[in-house]
Amino acid sequence: MSSLFKTATFVFTFLTIVFTFFACSDNGDSRTSNADVTGSWDVISVSNGSTTTTITVSNEDNDSLTLLILSGTSFGDTTTAFDVNSGDSLEIIYFRETIDILGTVYTNRSSSSKNEGSSSSVFSSSSGDEYISSSSQKDPNDFLNESIKYGTMTDSRDNQTYKTVKIGEQTWMAQNLNYDGGINWPSDYSCGKYYQWTTAVGLDSSYNDYSYRGTVSLISEVNHQGICPDGWHIPSIMEWKVLFKYVKENQGNENIGKVLKAKNNEAWPKLSEDNKPTDDYGFSVVYGSYISYAGSHVKYNEYGHTETMFWTSLPDGPFTEYASDVSFDSTNEVSFNANWRNAGEYVRCIQDRDMDEGASPAPKKSSVYDSLACTLTDLRDNQAYKTTVIGTQVWMAENLNYVTENGYADDMEQSRCYNDYEYNCNTYGRLYRWTAAMDIPSIYAKEQFTDTALYQGICPQGWHLPSREDFMVLILSAGDTNNAGLNLKAQESWDYGAPIIDKYSFMALAVPNYDNRSTDEIGDYTRFWSTSNNDTTAFNLYISDHNYISSRSYSSKYNFQPIRCLRNKPGTYTSHAEYGSFKDSRNEKTYKTVKIGDDTWMAENLNYTNNTSLLTDSSWCYDNKEENCSTYGRLYSWNAATDHGSSKQGVCPKDWHLSTKSDWDNLSLTIGSVPSLGQALKSTELWTLGAGKKNDYGFSAIPAGYFDTTFQELGTVAEFWTRENYNDSLAFYYSISGSTESLSKYAKKSIVGRSIRCVQDR
Incomplete structure (x- = not known):
């Protein structure tokens, strides 16, 4: 019931209390319904109830009234009272020791409303139709x-x-x-x-x-x-x-x-x-x-x-x-x-009905896992899910959304959508009772089920419902109990504590559990079922909006909660990058290289200088510390990187050139021009925020920061000059930030020191 409806019902109930007294109690007062009772009355007694207060009052003529008012009425308030004996509704001012009756709001005439020729009384109100006796x-x-x-x-x-x-x-x-x-x-x-x-x-x-x-x-x-x-x-x-x-x-x-x-x-x-x-x-x-x-x-x-x-x-x-x-x-x-x-x-x-009557386990159709595309296709209904590798585990990166017909996970009774709206299943996945998640008869909602090792349950073939131990491994792989709660969250749906970057692409949404009575609002927490169980409860992975995470949480098996399936075969991530190496004859430094599409890139930032004033005056090690050049490469002004824009090769070695807009466009086309392109190029190391998850293409962008009168953003930003400039003072560069997943292009001051990636000539 809405709060408005509850309030209306409460007030209405109070307004109809009078009829209860007429129908069920003897009227011992000789006063007529509309006798004049205005004036001041002394309070004789007060009896407080949970919803109404009964007050007995008398006047100087020794007349007495029994009045009902709403409990909680404050002294000095003008309110409505009901005269128990007459049934009249009175406007009063309630004081501690007296009550002033200002007048009659409603006069009850039901005592005179007899239906002639009938044995039945008809009680009427100010706004209601008769009720049938x-x-x-x-x-x-x-x-x-x-x-x-x-x-x-x-x-x-x-x-x-x-x-x-x-x-x-x-x-x-x-x-x-x-x-x-x-x-x-x-x-x-x-x-x-x-x-x-x-x-x-x-x-x-x-x-x-x-x-x-x-x-x-x-x-x-x-x-x-x-x-x-x-x-x-x-x-x-x-x-x-x-x-x-x-x-x-x-x-x-x-x-x-x-x-x-x-x-x-x-x-x-x-x-x-x-x-x-x-x-x-x-x-x-x-x-x-x-x-x-x-x-x-x-x-x-x-x-x-x-x-x-x-x-x-x-x-x-x-x-x-x-x-x-x-x-x-x-x-x-x-x-x-x-x-x-x-x-x-x-x-x-x-x-009474056995919900399992005629039910059978979900069909054992196969599934297709694509490790390169990071997808799982469930051939039972051809739904595709994103997947992610975390440590040695391969997880679904979305909540399961599979429903049976005449099975143990049928819609509504054993599985449901949030708030029972189908579109919520498409967004948040389906919510399952524990026995539905396990794909077993509902008798096990009241009994322990022990055969839980690598148990498929309602998951696609080749995948299983995780045990509590599986969740413990996940927590350790995702940053232990101090960090995993944040690292496993999606960026959407959380009211508080949403991560800037979903570090492991687990994308846990804040969809709450649904018990048989009600559900909480989206945004506060989520729970995922595990196979580990007792008689009436089962363990789950719990993540809160305050980044708390636990595999020891448990809830009633009758609750409806989301599911994440885990691949039976452990997975270790194998990069698809084609690495090579190149030695710069100018200083004998060897660089790792990587082929992405048709282009071969340095997979490290350039670290070269010489005794010319252009490089000694306009290139830097971060914080002027040589060890930072060894780790992050050197920072160059655009003029130093391109020899004042006069050279395609620029500061790069022979047969290599400073990356161009065309090179970056080819890179984007090869990987896919998607909002998360920058994330795909990040190294898995050195980032203090938003590190790469896989470095799938081997580009290994590291956050070397930049120099703009002071050294800034080490650990959080990677910026790379291109050969193109906008004018004499502005030049183009590409930027990857720890706080986003995108690759951005800017034109800013050419005197700023930024990193360089060289591309092999073709």
Whole structure:
């Protein structure tokens, strides 16, 4: 229930409290409903309740009133109070020792509204239509769809017989429960009894109080019987969603409420022609209103309320006074909301079902792993996934998104998309219960499964669901517990702690787990299932927004969580670069070279100087330390690199030349002109931020920094002059930064010292 709806319901309930007193208590006050009670009254007694405060007041004539106000009303506030005896709504100012009654807001006239010639009373409100009394009840079977073939079941506790209907794989009662158990109220609409949520799920009424924090743990994850007959249970939110999904897929539209509501015998009052029910599946929901938390019968269209509601098995979180429900209203809408646990709603029981009945393991079709393209293609559904090598492990770099049909990972019941929207599966992958991830019967949600070594589960053939030990190896390979949490994250989806660079291309997205009750928002954390398990829980890899990572985290096997599969064969990365070497005869220095496409590049920055003033004055070792030239190469001004732009060879050795724009274009075409081109060229070493992951092409760009009156950016930036200049003072260069994955081209001051890569003449 939205906060607005909860507030409206709360206020409305308070406004209807008066009718409870008229219907259920003796009116011992001789005053008429609209007697003048304005003036100052002395407070005699105050009784504070959780939602209302009862105040007894008297005046100088020794008249007394019993008033109800909302708990928490502050002294000096102007508020609305209800006169318990007369039923009038009064405007008052509440002081500690006195109450000033300013006037009557609403006068209750229900005591004089008798329906002549009838034995039934009709209570009306300022905005609601009449509600039907028990004397005009109809036969519940008259609401059913005569064209549907119903089944029957008899409740052995009281021998009441109910119609049942099978919709998809589910079998539902086609009528509301009418068993006289626990705290309940009779319905005035011939459609079963109202129950408090605690009664519906089989708890005593003390659990209506939010302070009982253990409520959630008392509800079975599946088939929670509650007040339903043996072999039947209170439906969970998930089971309602399965029903709605089936209807939506078969109807091809959003009119779920329309096709599930009863159409016969004026089951829904005052509906437009467009909104009239069709009851296509025989579910036959009858309008029946509900009972407010204060015990008042909410009438049709009273303060805009036209809904009838059914309890689910689940509380609305562990620390609230609310429970989750499903509502059908006068439109075609159905919605999941929440209501006070002590309110009265209907119960529709659903038959117990073995979710594994007829299920079989996922098909064992092969998969294709391309180590060069770093992809895995799952031939069961032909989906392709990115992969990454981390240490000796080959991981899927995306969450699995495979669903079975008549298997252990079927949609909705055993696997689902975040918030049950299909497009979220395309973005975040699918979320699986642990038994679905393992591709085993759901009985193992309550028993330990021990045969977990290299266990394929729902993963593609040749891959397996990781064990806790596999995750421990991953953590060590990705920077241990201090750094792996950051290093394994994707750059997207995290509210806090997102990395600047996804160092290992693991791309962990912040998609949370989904328990049977609710899910958290995307952005805070993620969990990945492992095979390691106990009776009711399984271990997982946990990554938080604060970069905490753990393989010791565990959660209920009934939770829905993402999966990362691990290749059975360990992988060590093998570079595809064609290396060679070249000795510069000018100073006998040997350079590693690499062939990329048709060009042969130096795989190291040039480190050459001579005694000419051009090189002695306009080339530098970083921080003027010779050891930095040995590690990072020399930094040259553009004039020093090109001999004032007069030479193709520039400062490079004979038969080599300073790289040109054409050389860089060829490089880009060979590797692929992609946003991550710069990352593909980085060395795996020396970068303090955003190091290369593989150095697949052997270019080995190292962050030598630059010189611009001072030495700057060692460890974070690699910049390379080209032979082309823009004008006498500006020249072109290419830049790779530790904070991005791109390769960028700039034209800036030619006097700045930057690195040089030479290319062999062709």
